[in-house]
Amino acid sequence: MPKPSRDALRTPEGAIALRACALAGLALLLGLLALLPGESALRGLRVVPEATRVSGERFPLELHNGAARTSVATPPRRIASVAVTADEILADFAISERIVGVSRFADDPRASSAVGRFPSRITRLHGEAESIVSLSPDFTIVSGYTHAERVALLESAGSAVFRLGRPQSFAAIDETIRRLGVALGARERADALRAQIEERLETVARSVAGxxxxxxxxxxxxxxxxxxxxxxxxxxxxxxxxxxxxxxxxxxxxxxxxxxxxxxxxxxxxxxxxxxxxxxxxxxxxxxxxxxxxxxxxxxxxxxxxxxxxxxxxxxxxxxxxxxxxxxxxxxxx
Structure with missing residues (x-):
């Protein structure tokens, strides 16, 4: 079978063909992963590292990412986020003056509950390490799926990195908010959000009881x-x-x-x-x-x-x- 030329791939028909091939490959991968007993497609990959742990309740703090430790001496002044979960939490921490970047999904109502919460001066990030580093952040929040190489690049550029993991319970969400509140020097706002969750869930529990x-x-x-x-x-x-x-x-x-x-x-x-x-x-x-x-x-x-x-x-x-x-x-x- 003849190999298509680069010019052919640049045509609309070529682009459609490439997309079809990519989707077919993804479908095949997900199909194979679905065969794993008791595992979801994403869980079967086992690519989500442990979320960042925080040592200490007051500055200076230490962030633990696996065996790596990073010292945070004072509340971060230039915060970047490339995770929607972090965008949503940061919006209600009310510290926009310290935020230099949020994920590009922060303005997408299909993905984010923080639409309209961040001023236009805050950069929208696509996740590329180089674009994050260009903002000179001293604290970057990434998702559980962010590649280790990207995390290493951010750390080598002088940014502390906080990995969210992927909370799959309200207990995990509560702990994520607590840790971020401590790490960012926003404990009061974090505690207020945690209390909000508890109150809302308790109200629902009373209403559906029995x-x-x-x-x-x-x-x-x-x-x-x-x-x-x-x-x-x-x-x-x-x-x-x-x-x-x-x-x-x-x-x-x-x-x-x-x-x-x-x-x-x-x-x-x-x-x-x-x-x-x-x-x-x-x-x-x-x-x-x-x-x-x-x-x-x-x-x-x-x-x-x-x-x-x-x-x-x-x-x-x-x-x-x-x-x-x-x-x-x-x-x-x-």
């Missing part, structure tokens, strides 16, 4: 669902529902076949997308005759959670719990 738990299926636009070991599973449980992914033995986040989804007999389906009732919020469930006999469809209990809330691993996840509870138990008024 009520029947409907069978809930979470179905992402890409056909994935989430079981034990994920924040979404805890959200559903705290909102007074029962996550039917548990009946299928699903752990973590995994693709879900239509046949299995139907067999789980959900009484409510939670999706991500636009407003409830819009075409993209239901993934064709109402129009698909194969779903017509499912209780969730018959009763009209198809709910589209704002994608930024569904994806959030910050304090905003507690807002998602309150929203889900209001849908599942409208009579409770949480």
């Amino acid at each position: 009520r029947p738990r409907p069978r809930v299926l979470f179905l992402s636009w890409a056909g994935y669902t989430s079981g034990p070991g994920t924040l979404l599973d805890e959200m559903i449980g705290r909102a007074g529902g029962y996550n039917v992914a548990r009946d299928a033995g699903i752990e973590g986040t995994m693709p879900l076949s239509l046949e299995l989804a139907l067999s789980l007999r959900p009484e409510a389906v939670l999706t991500t997308g636009g407003a409830p009732g819009s075409a993209d919020s239901e993934p064709g469930l109402r129009r698909d005759p194969r779903w017509s006999q499912v209780e969730a469809v018959r009763s009209g209990r198809l709910f589209a959670l704002d994608s930024a809330l569904a994806l959030s691993t910050s304090h905003h996840a507690a807002r998602a719990v309150a929203q889900i509870a209001a849908w599942l138990h409208p009579e409770s008024g949480p």
Whole structure:
């Protein structure tokens, strides 16, 4: 088979072909990972290092990234973030005068609950180490998936690095906010956010206590669902529902076949997308005759959670719990 020329690849047809090949390769990889028993596609990769630990409650502090230690003598003055979770937390720490960069997703309402919170003078970062270093940060917050080489480059340029990991429980979110509050010299604001989460969750818990738990299926636009070991599973449980992914033995986040989804007999389906009732919020469930006999469809209990809330691993996840509870138990008024 002849090898395409570079000029051919620059054409619209060539670009489409390249994208198709890339998507096919990704689908193959995810398919192979899905074969791993009890592992999600992402968990199966086992690429998420431990989140940064903080030694001390007052400055000077030490950040621990694995075996590496970094001393932080005073509250950071030039903070950069390349993680949406950090963007959302920083927005409510009210320290914008110390922030030099946030992730490019901070302004995307599909991914962030911090839209409009950062002035235009703050650089939007795409994650390239060189662009971060150009801002001369003294403290950079990265995600759990940031490459070790990129972290090393940031550290060699003089920036302390705080790795978030990926919180998959409210206890982990609470600890992330606490650690960041200590590391950034924003303990009072951190404690206020932690108290906000606790109060919101306790309010929901009181409102759904003793009520029947409907069978809930979470179905992402890409056909994935989430079981034990994920924040979404805890959200559903705290909102007074029962996550039917548990009946299928699903752990973590995994693709879900239509046949299995139907067999789980959900009484409510939670999706991500636009407003409830819009075409993209239901993934064709109402129009698909194969779903017509499912209780969730018959009763009209198809709910589209704002994608930024569904994806959030910050304090905003507690807002998602309150929203889900209001849908599942409208009579409770949480």
